[in-house]
Amino acid sequence: AQTVTQSQPEMSVQEAETVTLSCTYDTSESDYYLFWYKQPPSRQMILVIRQEAYKQQNATENRFSVNFQKAAKSFSLKISDSQLGDAAMYFCAYDRDDKIIFGKGTRLHILP
Amino acid sequence: DAGVTQSPTHLIKTRGQQVTLRCSPKSGHDTVSWYQQALGQGPQFIFQYYEEEERQRGNFPDRFSGHQFPNYSSELNVNALLLGDSALYLCASSPESTYEQYFGPGTRLTVT
Numbered sequence: 441a442q443t444v445t446q447s448q449p450e451m452s453v454q455e456a457e458t459v460t461l462s463c464t465y466d467t468s469e470s471d472y473y474l475f476w477y478k479q480p481p482s483r484q485m486i487l488v489i490r491q492e493a494y495k496q497q498n499a500t501e502n503r504f505s506v507n508f509q510k511a512a513k514s515f516s517l518k519i520s521d522s523q524l525g526d527a528a529m530y531f532c533a534y535d536r537d538d539k540i541i542f543g544k545g546t547r548l549h550i551l552p
Numbered sequence: 553d554a555g556v557t558q559s560p561t562h563l564i565k566t567r568g569q570q571v572t573l574r575c576s577p578k579s580g581h582d583t584v585s586w587y588q589q590a591l592g593q594g595p596q597f598i599f600q601y602y603e604e605e606e607r608q609r610g611n612f613p614d615r616f617s618g619h620q621f622p623n624y625s626s627e628l629n630v631n632a633l634l635l636g637d638s639a640l641y642l643c644a645s646s647p648e649s650t651y652e653q654y655f656g657p658g659t660r661l662t663v664t
Contacts, residue, residue: 487653538583538585538607538608539597540597542596544592544594
């Protein structure tokens with residue numbers, strides 16, 4: 441069965457600094473998608489970034505980038521120039537055959 | 553475009569009762585997925601509907617059932633409510649491929 445593990449329940453970062461959230465996953469498949477979702481207190485789940493497993497190039501979306509290590513089954517999220525609005529729960533997720541499996545999340549605090 | 557909408561926002565039910573939650577997908581989306589998010593956890597996949605049929609199902613008992621209408625909107629029904637069913641229920645819609653999945657704001661269900 442596929443699983444997603446986020447080993448950091450909570451993290452804090454100073455505003456304008458860089459932070460990296462960790463994620464590992466377990467799968468025997470070779471073709472799949474990986475995502476990072478953000479869930480602020482408003483509860484709305486927002487897609488931050490996605491990575492297709494067959495692409496070796498790491499995805500980037502403005503201040504958000506990933507470090508995708510397929511052999512190690514690792515998919516970390518780097519947030520650069522952290523802003524107060526980045527404070528939220530961040531979920532790593534895996535998608536194969538139309539079913540998304542989420543990790544337990546990392547709560548990110550931004551310190552002013 | 554209103555995005556994915558869910559109703560009601562909050563709901564309080566008594567153990568043993570039945571509940572129906574509703575979801576309207578984003579315009580142009582024909583696939584609807586439902587997730588249960590317990591407090592402090594990541595969302596768990598319940599099932600997915602496409603062309604008015606259940607296409608995928610997670611590890612949830614038969615008390616959880618659903619329906620999709622010709623206009624692609626969907627309902628989640630839970631029978632014989634248990635205290636453990638208290639959670640945030642998220643609906644997500646997508647076009648043919650789930651890597652473009654958009655989430656609604658959720659329905660908070662409390663079972664007393």
